[in-house]
Amino acid sequence: MVAELVFYLFATITVIAALGVVSAKNQVHSVLFLVLTFFTTAALFVLLGAEFLAAILIMVYMGAVAILFLFVVMMLDVEFADLKKDAIQYLPIGITVGVVILIELIVIITQIHLDAGAVAAAVDVPNTLAIGRILYTKYLLPFEIASIILLVALIGAVVLTLRERNRPKRQHIPKQLARTREQAVELIKVESGEGAS
Numbered sequence: 001m002v003a004e005l006v007f008y009l010f011a012t013i014t015v016i017a018a019l020g021v022v023s024a025k026n027q028v029h030s031v032l033f034l035v036l037t038f039f040t041t042a043a044l045f046v047l048l049g050a051e052f053l054a055a056i057l058i059m060v061y062m063g064a065v066a067i068l069f070l071f072v073v074m075m076l077d078v079e080f081a082d083l084k085k086d087a088i089q090y091l092p093i094g095i096t097v098g099v100v101i102l103i104e105l106i107v108i109i110t111q112i113h114l115d116a117g118a119v120a121a122a123v124d125v126p127n128t129l130a131i132g133r134i135l136y137t138k139y140l141l142p143f144e145i146a147s148i149i150l151l152v153a154l155i156g157a158v159v160l161t162l163r164e165r166n167r168p169k170r171q172h173i174p175k176q177l178a179r180t181r182e183q184a185v186e187l188i189k190v191e192s193g194e195g196a197s
């Protein structure tokens with residue numbers, strides 16, 4: 001009974017935080033709501049017995065992705081009020097996408113209930129071993145394709161942000177070492193009562 005109450009408490013906080021991500025007017029608040037959503041989702045994974053997924057969610061998403069979002073949002077000077085002002089025109093597309101996701105969730109939930117016998121048979125296998133077996137056997141090709149896509153996206157992001165500068169300042173070490181004291185130091189005599197100009 002206590003586990004069910006804790007589950008519903010974390011589920012409610014997760015839904016409220018997810019709504020806060022899309023409804024907050026300040027972009028920093030949105031990222032903080034996103035961090036809270038990740039944390040409560042990890043707590044739900046722990047309650048469901050998927051400790052490995054909870055640890056990955058906290059380490060990868062909370063520790064890297066959400067904080068990266070926060071840094072990017074804080075460094076960019078974007079007027080999000082102007083962007084959200086015209087958001088009503090995208091409402092039909094958003095509702096359509098939401099309905100499609102809802103239908104997919106219903107299909108997945110009914111499929112889980114139909115496959116309850118297979119899930120019960122796999123309870124003795126540890127979470128990490130079960131994920132590793134499925135990921136590197138049945139889903140090996142999609143896993144490799146996803147890793148190649150991420151690598152290409154990383155290289156593309158670096159190439160797009162790397163800009164050629166016309167006159168970059170570079171350090172010329174032999175020229176610096178060849179300087180003499182007379183070239184580097186100038187002795188100025190300042191009379192008493194006068195400041196150096």
